[in-house]
Amino acid sequence: xxxxxxxxxxxxxxxxxxxxxxxxxxxxxxxxxxxxxxxxxxxxxxxxxxxxxxxxxxxxxxxxxxxxxxxxxxxxxxxxxxxxxxxxxxxxxxxxxxxxxxxxxxxxxxxxxxxxxxxxxxxxxxxxxxxxxxxxxxxxxxxxxxxxxxxxxxxxxxxxxxxxxxxxxxxxxxxxxxxxxxxxxxxxxxxxx
Numbered sequence: 637x638x639x640x641x642x643x644x645x646x647x648x649x650x651x652x653x654x655x656x657x658x659x660x661x662x663x664x665x666x667x668x669x670x671x672x673x674x675x676x677x678x679x680x681x682x683x684x685x686x687x688x689x690x691x692x693x694x695x696x697x698x699x700x701x702x703x704x705x706x707x708x709x710x711x712x713x714x715x716x717x718x719x720x721x722x723x724x725x726x727x728x729x730x731x732x733x734x735x736x737x738x739x740x741x742x743x744x745x746x747x748x749x750x751x752x753x754x755x756x757x758x759x760x761x762x763x764x765x766x767x768x769x770x771x772x773x774x775x776x777x778x779x780x781x782x783x784x785x786x787x788x789x790x791x792x793x794x795x796x797x798x799x800x801x802x803x804x805x806x807x808x809x810x811x812x813x814x815x816x817x818x819x820x821x822x823x824x825x826x827x828x829x
Contacts, residue, residue: 639778639779641779642666642674643675643677643717644676646695647681659702667712672713673712673713675715679717683760683762727765727772730772730775730798734768738797739765744787745764749764767795770791770795774792775810783816783818785818789815792815799811
């Protein structure tokens with residue numbers, strides 16, 4: 637059976653892109669036709685200035701929204717990223733095969749770093765390595781498919797590159813996942829910014 641992994645960052649706001657491009661498909665299709673894993677990716681919320689209590693609260697809220705959207709724990713797995721230590725461990729191992737140039741070419745990094753600098757802030761290293769943590773999220777579970785919108789396709793391509801490179805260096809370890817795009821809302825990105 638195909639394994640599907642998807643994550644949602646606990647921002648406190650469910651965007652139209654989240655619902656149309658992800659959650660509706662998860663509830664209607666993925667949990668019924670795949671070995672589906674859905675994750676509240678709370679560690680990704682730490683890449684920007686944050687209040688730890690707020691991140692915890694929003695993580696619980698995001699998990700509640702996932703279940704309210706129709707995900708059935710009898711049919712799929714719903715969990716919180718930070719509750720699985722292996723995500724951070726695997727992220728470090730993947731950083732050892734990633735390059736600085738790959739990270740700095742990530743479009744989202746460039747855009748978010750530029751906005752942070754315009755505000756007079758400093759750019760956190762975690763923003764640069766965010767795509768490696770995303771790769772760890774995906775690769776940790778032997779994921780075959782990752783449903784993403786256009787804004788995340790580059791990160792899945794990086795995940796594929798890291799999996800291939802790791803497998804070549806250390807022997808077959810990871811499934812090389814493929815991005816799948818929803819029929820609806822592939823281009824509906826975060827409307828909050």
